[in-house]
Amino acid sequence: xxxxxxxxxxxxxxxxxxxxxxxxxxxxxxxxxxxxxxxxxxxxxxxxxxxxxxxxxxxxxxxxxxxxxxxxxxxxxxxxxxxxxxxxxxxxxxxxxxxxxxxxxxxxxxxxxxxxxxxxxxxxxxxxxxxxxxxxxxxxxxxxxxxxxxxxxxxxxxxxxxxxxxxxxxxxxxxxxxxxxxxxxxxxxxxxxxxxxxxxxxxxxxxxxxxxxxxxxxxxxxxxxxxxxxxxxxxxxxxxxxxxxxxxxxxxxxxxxxxxxxxxxxxxxxxxxxxxxxxxxxxxxxxxxxxxxxxxxxxxxxxxxxxxxxxxxxxxxxxxxxxxxxxxxxxxxxxxxxxxxxxxxxxxxxxxxxxxxxxxxxxxxxxxxxxxxxxxxxxxxxxxxxxxxxxxxxxxxxxxxxxxxxxxxxxxxxxxxxxxxxxxxxxxxxxxxxxxxxxxxxxxxxxxxxxxxxxxxxxxxxxxxxxxxxxxxxxxxxxxxxxxxxxxxxxxxx
Numbered sequence: 001x002x003x004x005x006x007x008x009x010x011x012x013x014x015x016x017x018x019x020x021x022x023x024x025x026x027x028x029x030x031x032x033x034x035x036x037x038x039x040x041x042x043x044x045x046x047x048x049x050x051x052x053x054x055x056x057x058x059x060x061x062x063x064x065x066x067x068x069x070x071x072x073x074x075x076x077x078x079x080x081x082x083x084x085x086x087x088x089x090x091x092x093x094x095x096x097x098x099x100x101x102x103x104x105x106x107x108x109x110x111x112x113x114x115x116x117x118x119x120x121x122x123x124x125x126x127x128x129x130x131x132x133x134x135x136x137x138x139x140x141x142x143x144x145x146x147x148x149x150x151x152x153x154x155x156x157x158x159x160x161x162x163x164x165x166x167x168x169x170x171x172x173x174x175x176x177x178x179x180x181x182x183x184x185x186x187x188x189x190x191x192x193x194x195x196x197x198x199x200x201x202x203x204x205x206x207x208x209x210x211x212x213x214x215x216x217x218x219x220x221x222x223x224x225x226x227x228x229x230x231x232x233x234x235x236x237x238x239x240x241x242x243x244x245x246x247x248x249x250x251x252x253x254x255x256x257x258x259x260x261x262x263x264x265x266x267x268x269x270x271x272x273x274x275x276x277x278x279x280x281x282x283x284x285x286x287x288x289x290x291x292x293x294x295x296x297x298x299x300x301x302x303x304x305x306x307x308x309x310x311x312x313x314x315x316x317x318x319x320x321x322x323x324x325x326x327x328x329x330x331x332x333x334x335x336x337x338x339x340x341x342x343x344x345x346x347x348x349x350x351x352x353x354x355x356x357x358x359x360x361x362x363x364x365x366x367x368x369x370x371x372x373x374x375x376x377x378x379x380x381x382x383x384x385x386x387x388x389x390x391x392x393x394x395x396x397x398x399x400x401x402x403x404x405x406x407x408x409x410x411x412x413x414x415x416x417x418x419x420x421x422x423x424x425x426x427x428x429x430x431x432x433x434x435x436x437x438x439x440x441x442x443x444x445x446x447x448x449x450x451x452x453x454x455x456x457x458x459x460x461x462x463x464x465x466x467x468x469x470x471x472x473x474x475x476x477x478x479x480x481x482x483x484x485x486x487x488x489x490x491x492x493x494x
Contacts, residue, residue: 004123009304014101030109034108076187078190081150095202099152105305129165130163133162152198198308215293222256225279230361247290259457285345299331303330327413329399335398343394350387350388352441377439380436391429401415438488
């Protein structure tokens with residue numbers, strides 16, 4: 001059980017909650033903060049004497065339209081209903097779970113004005129794996145993720161669809177099975193639900209967690225490729241990295257020294273005096289990726305521990321402040337940075353694959369007997385190259401674009417939602433490219449027999465061979481590529 005509280009929700013803890021299938025519950029501290037804020041807002045409404053954006057007014061460019069008290073609940077209902085304009089592909093379930101978790105976390109701080117029943121119903125949905133159908137397109141990443149968060153919130157008011165037990169069904173139908181009635185939203189609540197960065201931050205955190213795993217796999221696979229290519233160990237000696245001490249670079253070099261400990265291949269005399277950059281510069285490239293993951297993860301961690309709706313309610317200070325915590329810029333730029341970094345991880349991987357199939361250093365061309373009759377591993381490199389090229393297009397920074405909306409009231413937007421969905425595609429692509437490198441590296445390593453690599457690399461090779469066989473002659477390669485990508489879609493065990 002994970003208790004929602006004001007304590008920091010780390011990315012490591014998020015991984016534990018999701019992978020462990022932990023249920024959520026509000027701590028007493030969070031419960032009291034939510035009740036206190038809602039009571040303050042209800043009391044404030046009685047004698048405020050002035051318009052308060054999103055509480056007694058319309059939204060966006062309609063901020064100057066005051067809404068009568070008797071229509072405030074309908075105002076919030078209309079807001080959620082009218083903003084559910086998402087299009088495109090549905091968001092994958094694991095990211096929707098993160099959206100729910102992060103929206104609950106944000107509302108729990110007591111600066112949003114949500115009712116306790118509203119937050120509790122979101123928890124009920126999470127705990128029962130009732131996942132709203134949310135769409136990838138529609139958010140500008142500025143006034144929060146309006147359209148996707150509207151779809152996330154529709155079930156609360158008896159609308160929209162949810163995925164439950166493998167089927168997409170009307171939310172009202174599923175809710176009736178649990179005996180849950182639609183919630184009558186109070187003043188400010190619709191805005192609290194829709195203003196926020198939970199669509200962006202869920203994609204960001206999902207990507208950061210997978211990026212960290214893929215970074216570790218890239219080192220392991222790169223080490224196998226280095227062995228298969230009969231590469232040199234000197235570029236990984238600490239002396240070089242101590243005089244250019246970027247942390248990621250130092251960590252990568254040290255990891256390779258550890259991974260290759262005990263290898264007879266790496267210790268044998270080399271005819272070549274240096275390796276191509278895709279091997280020799282692994283510490284510099286993989287290290288830069290590690291540093292970017294570390295920075296982006298820190299920013300994403302701050303975001304998921306924040307109240308990101310508007311206006312912000314401060315009961316102790318007797319203030320309701322309309323500001324801009326919903327703007328996605330703080331995470332939009334790091335998401336674009338992370339996409340670039342991960343794209344580079346795939347780019348250098350593809351170059352190593354290319355070298356392994358080229359017939360250099362005693363390896364057969366295309367890593368197969370009778371090249372010509374057999375094409376061998378020729379075309380998996382084409383596939384990797386195609387994916388790497390696609391990544392380059394996806395790495396155009398979404399955060400450098402802005403299109404004004406709401407009659408110019410929202411005149412600068414982050415486009416962080418586009419950065420988020422592109423980032424997920426890049427992460428998926430990187431996994432495939434690394435899988436292709438692993439397929440090639442494992443094949444190439446067998447041509448170094450009877451020499452052995454290190455115990456770690458040999459264990460990886462044995463585990464991989466249990467899933468993907470050695471290719472003697474041309475065969476149907478798509479299933480092998482898919483199996484290689486799936487092989488690294490699991491926690492690191494080496």
